[in-house]
Every structure is written in C-alpha cells, then in structure tokens.
Amino acid sequence: xxxxxxxxxxxxxxxxxxxxxxxxxxxxxxxxxxxxxxxxxxxxxxxxxxxxxxxxxxxxxxxxxxxxxxxxxxxxxxxxxxxxxxxxxxxxxxxxxxxxxxxxxxxxxxxxxxxxxxxxxxxxxxxxxxxxxxxxxxxxxxxxxxxxxx
Numbered sequence: 001x002x003x004x005x006x007x008x009x010x011x012x013x014x015x016x017x018x019x020x021x022x023x024x025x026x027x028x029x030x031x032x033x034x035x036x037x038x039x040x041x042x043x044x045x046x047x048x049x050x051x052x053x054x055x056x057x058x059x060x061x062x063x064x065x066x067x068x069x070x071x072x073x074x075x076x077x078x079x080x081x082x083x084x085x086x087x088x089x090x091x092x093x094x095x096x097x098x099x100x101x102x103x104x105x106x107x108x109x110x111x112x113x114x115x116x117x118x119x120x121x122x123x124x125x126x127x128x129x130x131x132x133x134x135x136x137x138x139x140x141x142x143x144x145x146x147x148x149x150x
Contacts, residue, residue, distance in 0.1 A: 098117050
C-alpha cells in the first residue's frame with residue numbers, strides 16, 4: 001500500500017463487487033448520482049453500499065486502487081438541498097471505475113475509447129462519463145460497463 005493515502009474530493013460506492021468513484025467539480029452532483037445508484041441497485045435486488053462521500057482516501061495496494069473513508073464522515077452523505085443523511089457503509093473497497101461528468105454542450109459527445117484518468121500520483125482508473133441529470137444513472141453505467149454489479 002502507498003505510505004500516505006491521497007485525500008481527494010469524490011464519492012465512492014460499491015455496487016455488487018464493483019467500486020465506482022464519482023469525481024468532478026463541486027456542485028456537479030457526485031453525491032446525488034452515487035445515492036441514486038445505490039438505491040437503483042437495491043431496488044434491482046443487488047447489493048450496494050457507500051464507502052465515502054466528499055472526502056475519499058485513495059491508495060494503491062498490489063496494483064489495486066483502494067478507497068477508504070475518513071472515520072469522521074463514515075456513513076454520511078450530503079444530498080444537496082436536503083442535508084446530510086446516514087447510510088450503511090463500508091470502511092474501504094476496491095475501486096474499478098472513475099465516473100466523470102459527460103459533456104452537456106454536445107461538444108466531445110463521444111468520449112475517447114479506453115479513456116483513463118489519474119486519481120492521484122501513480123493511480124489511475126478507466127473512465128465512464130455520465131450526465132448529472134441522468135434519470136437512471138446505474139442503468140447508463142451498466143450499459144457502458146456490463147460488469148458493474150457482478
């Protein structure tokens with residue numbers, strides 16, 4: 001494991017055994033999209049759980065990206081305009097995909113094939129793009145990456 005994890009502004013969840021790291025600018029909707037994915041998965045009978053919201057400690061262990069929640073915010077997620085709510089959570093999990101904002105302007109509508117993003121020094125993940133106003137975000141993510149939820 002890297003000596004000191006990097007504290008990044010993101011939201012991390014796990015659907016089935018797939019870790020999803022929502023990253024993007026403040027106000028993009030990371031928390032709400034992650035919350036919607038957790039609820040959508042549970043309605044489908046799949047397991048889904050929060051790892052961390054707002055602050056995620058990222059490290060690498062044996063080539064695997066690990067997200068850990070700072071103890072002070074364990075189980076808490078902010079649903080903008082509603083407040084902070086408590087959810088079942090796990091202390092840490094392997095991350096498989098970075099979920100980043102899609103282009104709302106139509107410019108660069110089709111993201112590059114095989115796109116990856118650097119999460120922290122020496123740590124990167126494959127990218128899935130998603131619009132903030134997507135009504136069924138998990139369905140869109142699963143269409144792009146059918147292994148989500150396995």
